[in-house]
Amino acid sequence: MTAHVVQRSTAETTLMRQFETEKLSSSPRRADAFGRFIAGGLPTRRVESWHYTDLRAAMRDAAPLAPAPDSGAIEDARAILTDRKRMAAWRIVLVDGRLVAELCDQFPPAVSFSREEPSPVDVDDPMVALNEAMSVEAYVLKVADGARVEGLIEITHISTAKDARSVYSRVAILLGIGASASLIESYLGAGPGVQRNSLAILTLAEGARAKHVVLVEDDAELHIESRLGQLAAGAELNDFVLISGGALTRRQLFHKLIGPEAKITLGGLTLLDGKRRSDTTLQVVHAAEAGTSREYYRAIVDDEAVGTFQGKVIVENAAQKTDGAMKSQAVLLSPRAQMNAKPELEILADDVVCGHGATVGSLDPEQLFYMMTRSLDRDEAESMLLEAFGEEAIRRIEDDVLAEALRRPFWAWLARERVARVGGEGEIHWVESAS
Amino acid sequence: MMQAAGPMLEIKKLSVSIHGAPILEDLNLTVRAGEVAAIMGPNGSGKSTLAYVIAGKPDYEIVSGEIWFDGEDLLELEPNERAQKGVFLAFQYPVEIPGVATMTFMKATLNARRRSRGQGDLTTPDFMRRVREASQMLKLDQEMLRRPLNVGFSGGEKKRLEILQMALLRPRLCVLDETDSGLDIDALKVVSDGVNALRDPERAFLVITHYQRLLEHIRPDVVHVMAKGRIVASGGPELALELERNGYRDYAEAAA
Numbered sequence: 267m268t269a270h271v272v273q274r275s276t277a278e279t280t281l282m283r284q285f286e287t288e289k290l291s292s293s294p295r296r297a298d299a300f301g302r303f304i305a306g307g308l309p310t311r312r313v314e315s316w317h318y319t320d321l322r323a324a325m326r327d328a329a330p331l332a333p334a335p336d337s338g339a340i341e342d343a344r345a346i347l348t349d350r351k352r353m354a355a356w357r358i359v360l361v362d363g364r365l366v367a368e369l370c371d372q373f374p375p376a377v378s379f380s381r382e383e384p385s386p387v388d389v390d391d392p393m394v395a396l397n398e399a400m401s402v403e404a405y406v407l408k409v410a411d412g413a414r415v416e417g418l419i420e421i422t423h424i425s426t427a428k429d430a431r432s433v434y435s436r437v438a439i440l441l442g443i444g445a446s447a448s449l450i451e452s453y454l455g456a457g458p459g460v461q462r463n464s465l466a467i468l469t470l471a472e473g474a475r476a477k478h479v480v481l482v483e484d485d486a487e488l489h490i491e492s493r494l495g496q497l498a499a500g501a502e503l504n505d506f507v508l509i510s511g512g513a514l515t516r517r518q519l520f521h522k523l524i525g526p527e528a529k530i531t532l533g534g535l536t537l538l539d540g541k542r543r544s545d546t547t548l549q550v551v552h553a554a555e556a557g558t559s560r561e562y563y564r565a566i567v568d569d570e571a572v573g574t575f576q577g578k579v580i581v582e583n584a585a586q587k588t589d590g591a592m593k594s595q596a597v598l599l600s601p602r603a604q605m606n607a608k609p610e611l612e613i614l615a616d617d618v619v620c621g622h623g624a625t626v627g628s629l630d631p632e633q634l635f636y637m638m639t640r641s642l643d644r645d646e647a648e649s650m651l652l653e654a655f656g657e658e659a660i661r662r663i664e665d666d667v668l669a670e671a672l673r674r675p676f677w678a679w680l681a682r683e684r685v686a687r688v689g690g691e692g693e694i695h696w697v698e699s700a701s
Numbered sequence: 702m703m704q705a706a707g708p709m710l711e712i713k714k715l716s717v718s719i720h721g722a723p724i725l726e727d728l729n730l731t732v733r734a735g736e737v738a739a740i741m742g743p744n745g746s747g748k749s750t751l752a753y754v755i756a757g758k759p760d761y762e763i764v765s766g767e768i769w770f771d772g773e774d775l776l777e778l779e780p781n782e783r784a785q786k787g788v789f790l791a792f793q794y795p796v797e798i799p800g801v802a803t804m805t806f807m808k809a810t811l812n813a814r815r816r817s818r819g820q821g822d823l824t825t826p827d828f829m830r831r832v833r834e835a836s837q838m839l840k841l842d843q844e845m846l847r848r849p850l851n852v853g854f855s856g857g858e859k860k861r862l863e864i865l866q867m868a869l870l871r872p873r874l875c876v877l878d879e880t881d882s883g884l885d886i887d888a889l890k891v892v893s894d895g896v897n898a899l900r901d902p903e904r905a906f907l908v909i910t911h912y913q914r915l916l917e918h919i920r921p922d923v924v925h926v927m928a929k930g931r932i933v934a935s936g937g938p939e940l941a942l943e944l945e946r947n948g949y950r951d952y953a954e955a956a957a
């Protein structure tokens with residue numbers, strides 16, 4: 267008689283060993299989380315929400331856990347920060363998932379950042395469970411009730427490893443009643459050996475408002491990012507991502523509107539070239555009345571890259587008067603580029619207005635011809651159309667400072683694209699603000 | 702400026718088809734520097750096709766024939782290279798480009814044309830001055846130029862914007878495809894004045910129109926009649942008057 271034999275992949279076996287040897291298993295909470303992860307193991311296509319990203323196949327092994335940053339790593343992180351234009355008034359710096367106090371700013375009184383395990387959020391996903399099991403540290407950023415933070419708060423995730431390392435980071439962001447803040451999260455420094463599993467819990471109390479921008483610019487082998495949001499009555503979250511780097515990027519968003527009249531606006535611009543892959547999978551649950559949700563994602567896909575957008579908006583029984591709209595639009599620049607788009611609605615209430623759509627296409631040849639008859643070479647015309655395509659997405663953040671922060675990596679990617687396509691300097695001289 | 706020895710534009714026995722269907726057949730046409738040539742002809746006779754083929758639209762199959770521009774083989778060149786050498790097509794239906802501000806676009810095109818001639822980019826004040834002058838001449842509200850290119854512009858505004866771009870780019874050969882259609886009586890005069898201001902011994906115009914009225918404002922040197930994909934008659938301005946009276950019946954038969 268043979269028992270049911272579970273065939274573990276190399277990566278899964280390594281993860282099990284890491285979990286034991288790093289003494290993480292002594293915590294019952296972690297042990298429970300690891301148990302939830304290992305029950306199904308790394309996700310494959312058979313898991314619906316992972317249908318387009320077979321992580322088990324993609325992950326040949328799990329990289330060794332990144333150690334706490336030493337002084338060399340901290341200096342490397344400092345150098346990365348020095349090279350960038352500073353955008354934020356207040357900066358929090360995590361190096362390989364750990365806070366480096368000497369690189370951080372002092373916060374204003376209404377804002378605190380502390381080492382603390384956030385309260386659990388009920389989301390059933392193997393990589394969310396793995397993050398809970400493996401994250402050595404967790405942090406909570408709190409904005410006090412009624413506080414309106416004027417400057418931009420930045421959370422910078424830096425990886426300095428030169429070789430294969432896995433990095434777990436875990437942050438919760440709590441906005442108190444009526445609080446408001448603008449946040450930017452940047453992922454920097456990761457080279458092609460880095461496997462990242464980053465998790466953020468966003469909790470907005472009644473009437474809180476957050477604008478949140480995420481930049482994924484570095485070149486991790488694996489960038490897995492989970493965002494778990496809860497919006498109370500009248501809360502508003504506007505979350506936008508720009509992805510211009512990473513061999514395999516998976517962003518998964520699980521947001522829930524738990525109070526009435528909450529409003530969520532999600533958007534993103536994904537820029538893909540080479541053999542890169544990027545998967546955005548989101549779920550928005552309307553659990554209370556009169557909520558509004560908007561999801562607008564755009565992608566530019568070149569070469570043999572593959573983009574994926576899976577969006578599911580669930581309108582529960584109680585969520586009458588929900589107003590939802592979801593759209594995914596992609597431009598393919600090469601015959602071998604691919605985009606998978608699957609927007610879905612699951613509506614259990616009867617009095618709702620919801621719509622969704624997806625378009626995938628190439629640049630319009632009539633537009634290109636028109637532009638070329640005015641002297642622009644094909645490349646310049648294409649760049650202009652692409653810039654317009656991306657700009658329309660970026661504009662939805664409705665914040666000048668954040669929009670500017672998004673344009674910089676977008677233009678940098680466009681310039682690199684031009685160099686790759688035609689050679690030369692890749693200068694985009696026509697760029698001017700449209701105002 | 703370069704002085705071509707022969708005609709500026711010479712089209713020889715040009716046959717063009719699309720998806721296997723012949724549209725232009727053995728078309729011959731010559732335009733000299735300084736000349737204003739009108740092309741008239743019934744709907745579907747191939748006027749826009751001819752204009753597009755001169756500008757280099759990729760959809761067409763050039764079955765046979767040649768197009769020479771200033772002694773160069775135009776068919777060898779990309780649309781932007783033709784534009785850089787001085788070919789301009791004012792579209793019958795200008796294309797809308799959402800997200801690209803009209804002003805930004807015009808500046809980029811003007812600089813691209815300048816760079817192709819070894820000139821440096823215009824400074825912003827210099828560019829703005831030229832735009833201001835041209836838009837005043839064409840009675841175009843400059844505020845409009847902040848909006849995305851052609852998006853939400855009225856038919857007449859789009860046509861005036863085509864001429865504005867032409868005035869900025871100062872091409873050698875201006876092909877106007879029904880620029881008069883969609884213009885009200887006043888706008889027709891304004892646009893014609895704009896075109897006439899650009900008349901020059903070094904510049905030529907190929908004016909495609911259905912109406913004699915435009916030709917009262919822009920006096921042509923030659924009128925060509927096109928039917929069924931070829932030029933079937935050529936004459937002086939009086940030919941346009943005759944067409945206005947008698948229609949195309951005689952010429953359609955001639956082409957068949």
Ligand SMILES: Nc1ncnc2c1ncn2[C@@H]1O[C@H](COP(=O)(O)OP(=O)(O)OP(=O)(O)O)[C@@H](O)[C@H]1O
Pocket residue numbers: 719720724742743744745746747748749750751760793
């Ligand atoms: N993309 C296309 N596919 C198929 N047929 C085409 C295409 N473009 C043009 N044609 C055909 O070619 C012929 C000539 O068209 P064209 O637009 O050049 O005519 P025109 O003389 O400009 O007419 P009008 O006076 O109505 O503007 C028409 O019969 C038209 O249907």
Ligand SMILES: [Mg+2]
Pocket residue numbers: 748749750793878879
């Ligand atoms: Mg026509």
